[in-house]
Amino acid sequence: AILAAIQAAVSDGPLTGKHVLVTSGPTHEPIDPVRYIANRSSGAQGTAIAAALRDLGARVTFVTGPASVPPPEGVAVVRVETARQMLEAVEAALPADAAVMAAAVADWRVANAAGQKMKKDGSGKAPALEFAENPDILATVSKGANRPALVVGFAAETEKVVDHATTKRLRKGCDWIVANDVSPETGIMGGTENAVTLITEAGAEVWPRMTKDQVARQLAARIAQALA
Amino acid sequence: AILAAIQAAVSDGPLTGKHVLVTSGPTHEPIDPVRYIANRSSGAQGTAIAAALRDLGARVTFVTGPASVPPPEGVAVVRVETARQMLEAVEAALPADAAVMAAAVADWRVANAAGQKMKKDGSGKAPALEFAENPDILATVSKGANRPALVVGFAAETEKVVDHATTKRLRKGCDWIVANDVSPETGIMGGTENAVTLITEAGAEVWPRMTKDQVARQLAARIAQALA
Numbered sequence: 357a358i359l360a361a362i363q364a365a366v367s368d369g370p371l372t373g374k375h376v377l378v379t380s381g382p383t384h385e386p387i388d389p390v391r392y393i394a395n396r397s398s399g400a401q402g403t404a405i406a407a408a409l410r411d412l413g414a415r416v417t418f419v420t421g422p423a424s425v426p427p428p429e430g431v432a433v434v435r436v437e438t439a440r441q442m443l444e445a446v447e448a449a450l451p452a453d454a455a456v457m458a459a460a461v462a463d464w465r466v467a468n469a470a471g472q473k474m475k476k477d478g479s480g481k482a483p484a485l486e487f488a489e490n491p492d493i494l495a496t497v498s499k500g501a502n503r504p505a506l507v508v509g510f511a512a513e514t515e516k517v518v519d520h521a522t523t524k525r526l527r528k529g530c531d532w533i534v535a536n537d538v539s540p541e542t543g544i545m546g547g548t549e550n551a552v553t554l555i556t557e558a559g560a561e562v563w564p565r566m567t568k569d570q571v572a573r574q575l576a577a578r579i580a581q582a583l584a
Numbered sequence: 585a586i587l588a589a590i591q592a593a594v595s596d597g598p599l600t601g602k603h604v605l606v607t608s609g610p611t612h613e614p615i616d617p618v619r620y621i622a623n624r625s626s627g628a629q630g631t632a633i634a635a636a637l638r639d640l641g642a643r644v645t646f647v648t649g650p651a652s653v654p655p656p657e658g659v660a661v662v663r664v665e666t667a668r669q670m671l672e673a674v675e676a677a678l679p680a681d682a683a684v685m686a687a688a689v690a691d692w693r694v695a696n697a698a699g700q701k702m703k704k705d706g707s708g709k710a711p712a713l714e715f716a717e718n719p720d721i722l723a724t725v726s727k728g729a730n731r732p733a734l735v736v737g738f739a740a741e742t743e744k745v746v747d748h749a750t751t752k753r754l755r756k757g758c759d760w761i762v763a764n765d766v767s768p769e770t771g772i773m774g775g776t777e778n779a780v781t782l783i784t785e786a787g788a789e790v791w792p793r794m795t796k797d798q799v800a801r802q803l804a805a806r807i808a809q810a811l812a
Contacts, residue, residue, distance in 0.1 A: 389767060390623045390624050390742070390766055391623045391690075393619060393622075396619075396620070462619075463710070464710040473740070473743075475748075482692040485713060487709075487713075489709075489710065512701070514617050514700050520703075538618055
């Protein structure tokens with residue numbers, strides 16, 4: 357830990373002097389004190405990206421939901437649970453030269469979350485859950501006053517990956533989208549490999565299937581080029 | 585691992601020759617390929633109980649949801665994700681001399697879980713989730729043809745712990761209920777300590793706050809007495 361921090365501090369890489377914000381992991385949205393809505397993001401890809409950016413000399417702020425992999429050494433870690441907490445932490449971390457929004461943020465939260473554990477009432481019917489749309493962190497950062505020079509979003513899709521991701525890039529106002537297919541049969545969500553397509557203004561770039569560490573290094577190198 | 589297995593095989597404890605079924609961990613109920621409903625059970629208490637029963641010589645079948653602690657060595661592990669899968673695994677594991685149902689099983693599953701990732705449709709409204717009641721594993725085992733001689737249930741409550749657990753014992757048809765208060769301020773769910781009340785036909789027995797390992801050893805000793 358100390359070694360990694362020292363290496364980060366003394367390294368003179370292409371991102372030295374740059375501040376990069378990385379979000380990672382799932383968010384958890386409470387239903388009641390014991391139940392919550394989660395998603396299968398392990399945080400592995402976001403963690404690898406933060407480490408790769410650190411290795412190129414960046415000062416990294418790492419805003420993470422409850423991930424199943426530990427955060428990297430040598431970065432400033434901010435732990436959150438819900439989407440709303442993540443937005444707050446992200447806004448507090450700006451300004452930054454670049455933002456990589458790798459977290460799998462819940463689109464919805466439970467609007468009527470209960471203060472006590474919900475019980476079966478014998479009717480066989482579940483308590484009705486009402487949902488409210490969460491803030492859109494990627495769009496908020498992309499369109500905000502403190503917008504980083506480079507904003508990278510992620511799109512985890514299960515069908516029509518390039519179509520959905522290309523539309524998402526325009527709708528959110530970010531610069532790049534790292535898109536991938538998280539259908540269960542790919543083994544990507546929770547696994548060690550990733551197969552991504554990078555969507556930029558220039559179009560769609562299909563990267564070969566490689567480890568999440570390799571994806572992270574390739575993306576960090578591209579970010580360094582873009583900020584140079 | 586090998587050592588623990590050998591110790592279990594050669595030990596001549598009070599539960600030698602007995603088969604005990606233990607369930608543990610949360611269940612996850614899918615919403616779509618990437619989202620699911622979870623609960624804060626870490627599996628720590630169920631895992632400690634399985635280890636303590638093994639240490640007293642029992643042959644243990646350990647049916648576990650996606651827990652955050654690894655299963656004990658020297659027991660037969662059956663991994664499941666949903667409540668329905670857990671019931672199936674439990675029924676396949678019977679007959680047993682005792683069953684300790686420590687899993688935090690979801691009361692409800694999503695009846696209209698989607699095969700593709702649900703998308704925001706721009707309306708600001710979340711897709712309506714419909715819920716179906718999950719099978720009641722504790723009641724099914726307690727009232728089933730293959731009922732173990734001793735069935736122990738758990739009650740994780742956030743209020744009126746003894747009242748709720750006493751009612752639950754009668755409604756489910758089990759012999760004992762291990763009740764505890766999982767209000768967030770107790771730090772029990774996900775923590776290393778537990779404060780339980782054992783509900784039996786004779787009434788409520790309040791145990792002092794102790795580690796989950798100590799609770800497990802005390803409960804295993806009581807089970808050995810009951811089966812002697």
